[in-house]
Amino acid sequence: MTAITTDQSTSTPEFVPGTPPPATVVADIWRGILRENPVMVQFLGMCPTMAVTNTLANGIAMGMATLFVLVGSGLIVSLVAKYIAHEVRITTYILVIATFVTLADMILAATFPDISKALGPFMPLIVANCLLLGRAEAFAAKVGPVRAVADGVGMGLGFTFSLSLLSAIRELLGNGSLLGYDLLGPRFEPWVFMVMPPGGFLTLGIALLGLAGIIEFRRRRAERAA
Amino acid sequence: MSNLAWIFVSTLLVNNFTLVMFLGLCSFFGVTAKIETAWRLGLANTFVLLLTAVGAWVLNTYVLMQTPFLRTIAFIVVVASGVQIVEMAVKKHFPVLFRQLGIYLPLITTNCAILGLALFQTSRRYNLIESLVFAIGAGLGLTLALSLMASIRERIEVADVPVIARRMGLVLVVASCLSMAFMGFAGMGSAQ
Numbered sequence: 001m002t003a004i005t006t007d008q009s010t011s012t013p014e015f016v017p018g019t020p021p022p023a024t025v026v027a028d029i030w031r032g033i034l035r036e037n038p039v040m041v042q043f044l045g046m047c048p049t050m051a052v053t054n055t056l057a058n059g060i061a062m063g064m065a066t067l068f069v070l071v072g073s074g075l076i077v078s079l080v081a082k083y084i085a086h087e088v089r090i091t092t093y094i095l096v097i098a099t100f101v102t103l104a105d106m107i108l109a110a111t112f113p114d115i116s117k118a119l120g121p122f123m124p125l126i127v128a129n130c131l132l133l134g135r136a137e138a139f140a141a142k143v144g145p146v147r148a149v150a151d152g153v154g155m156g157l158g159f160t161f162s163l164s165l166l167s168a169i170r171e172l173l174g175n176g177s178l179l180g181y182d183l184l185g186p187r188f189e190p191w192v193f194m195v196m197p198p199g200g201f202l203t204l205g206i207a208l209l210g211l212a213g214i215i216e217f218r219r220r221r222a223e224r225a226a
Numbered sequence: 227m228s229n230l231a232w233i234f235v236s237t238l239l240v241n242n243f244t245l246v247m248f249l250g251l252c253s254f255f256g257v258t259a260k261i262e263t264a265w266r267l268g269l270a271n272t273f274v275l276l277l278t279a280v281g282a283w284v285l286n287t288y289v290l291m292q293t294p295f296l297r298t299i300a301f302i303v304v305v306a307s308g309v310q311i312v313e314m315a316v317k318k319h320f321p322v323l324f325r326q327l328g329i330y331l332p333l334i335t336t337n338c339a340i341l342g343l344a345l346f347q348t349s350r351r352y353n354l355i356e357s358l359v360f361a362i363g364a365g366l367g368l369t370l371a372l373s374l375m376a377s378i379r380e381r382i383e384v385a386d387v388p389v390i391a392r393r394m395g396l397v398l399v400v401a402s403c404l405s406m407a408f409m410g411f412a413g414m415g416s417a418q
Binding site (some may be wrong): 043044046047050051090091094095098099101102105106120121124125127128129130133196197198199200201202204205206208209211212213216 | 338401406
């Protein structure tokens with residue numbers, strides 16, 4: 001679970017494009033997208049990552065909903081954290097998160113009923129996404145509202161990005177389409193395996209093997225150069 | 227009666243909570259380094275699942291009919307308090323087990339399998355007996371998946387795998403193979 005974080009010190013410089021961001025707010029946003037990407041690096045929120053990434057539309061919807069809940073709960077938690085007794089803080093955070101999840105669920109059902117139906121119970125299950133409680137406890141409760149929101153945006157974008165990538169691969173290979181538009185033509189035989197549960201594990205597994213391969217390659221090149 | 231047996235088999239194997247429905251993946255990847263902890267956590271989960279099934283059924287039958295929009299919030303409160311009760315009971319009666327489980331016990335709260343059970347039992351309109359059978363099947367299925375994964379990971383520990391596969395990548399590929407094996411049960415049909 002924590003294995004990949006050990007490599008962060010060596011891989012950090014290559015990961016951030018251009019010059020390192022000066023302001024802390026910008027750094028808070030970028031951290032969630034790259035260095036501490038919730039799915040690829042921290043392995044948080046695996047259940048929705050696997051369960052809803054069989055089509056790109058579902059992946060994006062789940063990512064955006066999680067982004068909304070992350071920002072909302074981060075803001076509220078950072079505002080009220082110092083008035084809450086230590087013993088009941090987890091329960092309070094969970095309740096704040098559950099409120100925003102209910103909101104997101106209702107908004108999605110009102111605007112995109114088809115996607116809401118496809119996500120089914122995985123929409124309310126965002127409450128049990130360890131990413132949300134993890135960010136509330138480890139970050140939002142300790143900083144001011146501005147940084148908490150920035151962190152929520154970063155983590156949410158990182159989550160959306162990973163989910164979109166996985167679901168794009170799975171939909172393209174498993175269905176021959178993207179966002180419902182047929183891309184590979186009628187002669188393409190769909191890999192049904194990719195939209196089924198084992199395909200989810202395999203896609204993320206191969207993505208992680210590739211990422212580890214890139215990190216290892218860069219480490220060796222740096223060693224040879226030194 | 228055959229309906230109950232079918233719910234049990236279906237949740238245990240055909241729609242295994244972890245490997246086919248993707249519920250409880252955090253503990254599936256986080257706690258499966260050693261087989262001992264894996265199956266203990268599985269059994270603790272089964273117990274919380276049973277408590278949640280009863281709590282969710284009571285809420286569904288007597289409280290939530292008028293206020294369906296409070297469902298998520300009400301369920302998560304039931305789960306959190308259920309975990310708290312189990313934690314206190316285990317601490318009092320099985321102090322050794324309490325020390326072994328450590329941080330993983332409170333973490334059951336954010337295990338999506340628990341909340342997922344409450345939500346699925348609602349959408350499938352199970353009665354009390356069906357809910358209990360559903361919870362036992364789900365819990366044993368979770369325990370089965372955790373122990374299988376832990377046994378494989380204990381063997382990977384001593385194997386000489388390539389450098390890039392020493393992290394989560396290989397574990398996910400193994401999970402894919404396990405999931406594929408469980409997909410074989412899909413031929414038996416599925417309970418809805």
